[in-house]
Amino acid sequence: MSAQKRSSKKKGTSDGNRYEEDFLKNLYATMYRIRQFEEQVFELYKLGLMPGLAHSYIGEEAVATGACAALQDRDYIVSTHRGHGHLIARGADTKKMMAEVLGKKDGYCKGKAGSMHIVALDKGILGANGIVGGGIPIATGAAYMAKYKDTKQVTVSFLGESATNEGTFHESLNMASAWDLPVVYVVENNRYGISVALDRVTKMQDIAVRAQAYGIGGVTIDGNDVLKVYETVKEAVASAREGQGPALIECKTYRFKGHHVGDPATQYRTREEEAFWKERCPLVCFRDYLIEKAGSDEKGIVALENAINDEIQEAIVFAKNSPYPDAVEAFEDIYFEGR
Amino acid sequence: MNQEQVREITYAQAVAEAIDEEMARDENVVLIGEDVGIIGGNFKATVGLRDKYGDWRVKDTPISESGIIGLGVGMAITGMRPVVEIMFSDFIALGMDQIANQAAKIRYMSGGQVKVPLTIRAAMGGGRSSAAQHSQSLHAWVAHVPGLKVALPSTAAELKGLLKTAIRDDNPVVFMEHKVEYNKKFPVPEGEYTIPFGKANVVREGDRLTIVATSNMVLKSLEAADKLGKEGIHVEVIDLRTLVPLDKQTMIGSVKKTGRLLIVDEGHLSFGAGAEIGMGIMEDVFYDLDFPMMRLGTEDCPIPFSPALEFPIIPDAKKIYEKAKMMAKR
Ligand SMILES: Cc1ncc(C[n+]2csc(CCOP(=O)(O)OP(=O)(O)O)c2C)c(N)n1
Numbered sequence: 001m002s003a004q005k006r007s008s009k010k011k012g013t014s015d016g017n018r019y020e021e022d023f024l025k026n027l028y029a030t031m032y033r034i035r036q037f038e039e040q041v042f043e044l045y046k047l048g049l050m051p052g053l054a055h056s057y058i059g060e061e062a063v064a065t066g067a068c069a070a071l072q073d074r075d076y077i078v079s080t081h082r083g084h085g086h087l088i089a090r091g092a093d094t095k096k097m098m099a100e101v102l103g104k105k106d107g108y109c110k111g112k113a114g115s116m117h118i119v120a121l122d123k124g125i126l127g128a129n130g131i132v133g134g135g136i137p138i139a140t141g142a143a144y145m146a147k148y149k150d151t152k153q154v155t156v157s158f159l160g161e162s163a164t165n166e167g168t169f170h171e172s173l174n175m176a177s178a179w180d181l182p183v184v185y186v187v188e189n190n191r192y193g194i195s196v197a198l199d200r201v202t203k204m205q206d207i208a209v210r211a212q213a214y215g216i217g218g219v220t221i222d223g224n225d226v227l228k229v230y231e232t233v234k235e236a237v238a239s240a241r242e243g244q245g246p247a248l249i250e251c252k253t254y255r256f257k258g259h260h261v262g263d264p265a266t267q268y269r270t271r272e273e274e275a276f277w278k279e280r281c282p283l284v285c286f287r288d289y290l291i292e293k294a295g296s297d298e299k300g301i302v303a304l305e306n307a308i309n310d311e312i313q314e315a316i317v318f319a320k321n322s323p324y325p326d327a328v329e330a331f332e333d334i335y336f337e338g339r
Numbered sequence: 340m341n342q343e344q345v346r347e348i349t350y351a352q353a354v355a356e357a358i359d360e361e362m363a364r365d366e367n368v369v370l371i372g373e374d375v376g377i378i379g380g381n382f383k384a385t386v387g388l389r390d391k392y393g394d395w396r397v398k399d400t401p402i403s404e405s406g407i408i409g410l411g412v413g414m415a416i417t418g419m420r421p422v423v424e425i426m427f428s429d430f431i432a433l434g435m436d437q438i439a440n441q442a443a444k445i446r447y448m449s450g451g452q453v454k455v456p457l458t459i460r461a462a463m464g465g466g467r468s469s470a471a472q473h474s475q476s477l478h479a480w481v482a483h484v485p486g487l488k489v490a491l492p493s494t495a496a497e498l499k500g501l502l503k504t505a506i507r508d509d510n511p512v513v514f515m516e517h518k519v520e521y522n523k524k525f526p527v528p529e530g531e532y533t534i535p536f537g538k539a540n541v542v543r544e545g546d547r548l549t550i551v552a553t554s555n556m557v558l559k560s561l562e563a564a565d566k567l568g569k570e571g572i573h574v575e576v577i578d579l580r581t582l583v584p585l586d587k588q589t590m591i592g593s594v595k596k597t598g599r600l601l602i603v604d605e606g607h608l609s610f611g612a613g614a615e616i617g618m619g620i621m622e623d624v625f626y627d628l629d630f631p632m633m634r635l636g637t638e639d640c641p642i643p644f645s646p647a648l649e650f651p652i653i654p655d656a657k658k659i660y661e662k663a664k665m666m667a668k669r
Pocket residue numbers: 081082130131132133159160161162163164188190192193194259
C-alpha cells in the first residue's frame with residue numbers, strides 16, 4: 001500500500017486534524033481487526049474447517065467502526081446476519097467469536113449460534129440475527145426499556161438496505177418515532193440483497209427518505225468514511241440520549257466479497273462496479289489519511305497491523321483447540337429453569 | 340376454599356386483576372397492545388390499568404403485530420417483564436417470526452446468556468360468528484416450537500392463577516384466552532394466588548372414562564360429564580391447563596384407572612394437540628386401554644361465519660356426551 005499513489009483520491013476520509021492520533025489509530029485498528037478476522041474466516045471456510053456459512057463484512061468496516069465508536073459501554077447494539085464487524089467494533093473477544101464460528105464449546109454461545117446469531121450480553125450485543133429485519137423491533141424494544149426506566153442507554157440497530165422492505169422496519173420506525181425512543185437505525189446500503197440490486201426492487205435509492213415518512217430525520221452519508229460515520233452517529237446518539245427520539249443514518253457502502261463466503265458474486269454485478277468501490281476501500285483510505293493528514297508514522301501502523309494479525313492467529317488456535325460441545329448440550333438452555 | 344372468600348368475577352376481570360397485581364408487585368411488568376389502554380382492550384380485559392399505571396406502562400400500540408411482539412422481546416431481554424396482547428390469536432400469524440424465531444430461540448442460541456420473560460396473551464376460539472380469520476384455536480402452532488410455553492385457562496379462577504404464573508415465568512409464554520369466556524362470571528378466590536404450569540387439574544373424578552380437555556372444552560366436557568353422571572356413567576375430567584409443559588403423569592394415572600381416553604380440544608383435528616396428547620402417553624397406557632383412544636376437535640375446515648355452519652363443526656357438550664357414552668359402553 002503506497003500512501004503517495006493514493007493521495008489524490010482520499011474519498012474515504014474527512015479532512016482536518018480534529019482528533020487525537022490515538023483515537024484515530026484505534027479506529028484504524030478496529031477496521032483492520034475486522035478485515036483480518038473476515039479474511040481468516042474466509043480461509044477457514046476454504047479449508048473446510050467452518051461449518052455452515054459466514055457473511056463477509058469486508059468493504060463495510062467503516063460503518064460498524066464509526067458507529068460503535070460513538071457509543072458508551074452501557075449502550076446496546078442489535079446486529080444482522082452480516083454481524084462480525086458490528087461485534088468486533090463493539091469490543092467482542094475475537095477468540096470467543098472465532099470459536100463460535102467454528103461451532104466450539106468455548107464460543108460466545110457454546111456453539112449454538114455460529115456466525116450468524118452471536119449474542120454477547122457483556123458487550124451490550126443483543127444479538128446478530130438470521131432473519132432479515134428480525135432484529136429491528138427487538139432493538140426498538142430495548143429502546144423502550146431505556147425510555148421507560150430512564151436509563152439513558154441508546155440502542156443502535158444495524159440493518160441492510162434490503163431489510164427496509166420488511167414490515168418490521170416500518171412497524172419499528174413508526175413506533176420509535178411516535179414515542180421518541182432512543183434508538184438509532186444504521187442502514188448499511190451496500191446495494192445488494194444477495195443478488196438483487198436495490199434499483200430492481202425499490203424505486204427510491206436513498207433509504208433515508210423512508211425515515212422522513214415517519215417523521216424521523218434520515219440522512220445519507222458516505223459509509224466508507226469512518227470519521228463521517230462516527231460524527232453523524234455520535235450526534236444522533238447524543239440527541240437520542242437527551243430524549244429527542246430516533247434517527248436513521250444510511251451509510252452507502254459496498255461488500256467486496258459475495259453475499260456469503262461461498263458466493264462468487266459473478267452474475268449480478270460488474271467488475272467495473274467492484275473496481276470503483278475498491279478504489280474507495282475504507283481501510284486503505286483511512287490508512288492513507290492517518291499517514292498524510294494525521295501525522296502517523298507508517299512503521300507504527302505496520303506494527304499495529306502485525307499485532308492484530310497475531311491476535312487473529314491466536315484466536316484461530318484458540319478456536320481450533322476448543323472442543324466441540326457434548327451432544328447432550330443440545331438440550332441445555334431451551335428454557336430458563338432457575339428462579 | 341373458604342365459602343365467604345369466594346366471589347364472582349368475569350374471565351375478563353380476572354385478566355385485569357392478574358395483571359394489576361403483577362404490575363403492583365414488579366415495576367418491570369408493562370402491558371402493550373392494540374387498544375389495551377384507553378378503552379381497556381377489545382375484550383375489556385384490561386380495563387382500568389392505564390388509569391392506574393399510566394401511558395408508559397399500559398401502552399396503546401399501532402396495529403403492528405410483528406413490531407409489538409418484537410418490542411416485547413427486546414424489552415424482555417433487557418430486564419423487563421412485558422405482557423403483549425394480540426387481539427385475536429389468529430393475528431399471531433403476523434408476528435410468528437418474532438414468536439417462533441426470536442422469542443423462542445434467543446435464549447438457546449445465546450447459549451443461555453439471556454432470558455425472555457415475555458407473556459403473549461391472545462384471544463382464541465370460535466362460537467361468536469367471527470368467521471375464519473377471528474375464530475381459530477392455534478395453540479398447536481406454538482406448542483410445536485421448543486422454547487415456548489403454552490397455557491389455556493378454562494375459567495376465570497384458572498386464568499388468574501395461570502396468568503400470574505405466566506408473567507412471573509422467565510420464558511416466553513403464549514397465553515390463549517377463550518373469547519367466549521370473557522363476559523362469563525366464575526367464582527374466583529379473593530387475594531393473590533398462582534397456579535403452577537405443568538400440573539393438570541382433575542376437575543371431576545370418575546372411573547369409566549377419562550376426558551382430557553383444554554380451555555373452553557373443559558366446561559363443555561363437564562356439562563357432558565354431568566349428564567352422564569346422572570345416567571350412572573362416572574367420567575373423570577382433566578383440565579390440562581398447559582400444553583407446554585405437558586403433565587403426562589396425571590393423564591397416565593387417570594387412564595390406567597379408567598382404561599378409556601377421550602381428548603377434547605378446540606384446535607383442528609389434523610395434526611392437532613389431541614393427536615399429540617394421545618400419542619404422547621400411548622406407550623405408557625397401551626396395555627391398560629379397554630377402548631381405542633378417541634379425539635374430538637374442530638373439523639378440518641375453515642371456521643364458517645353462519646351459526647348454522649359454525650356450531651356443527653366445533654365440539655360441544657352434546658357431541659362430547661355422545662362420543663363419551665359410546666366409548667363407555669361395556
Ligand atoms: C426473512 C428472511 N428472508 C430472506 C432471508 C435470506 N437472506 C439472507 S441475507 C439476505 C439479503 C439481505 O440483504 P440486506 O438486508 O441488504 O443485507 P446485506 O446482506 O446486504 O448485508 C436474504 C434475502 C432471510 N435470512 N430472512
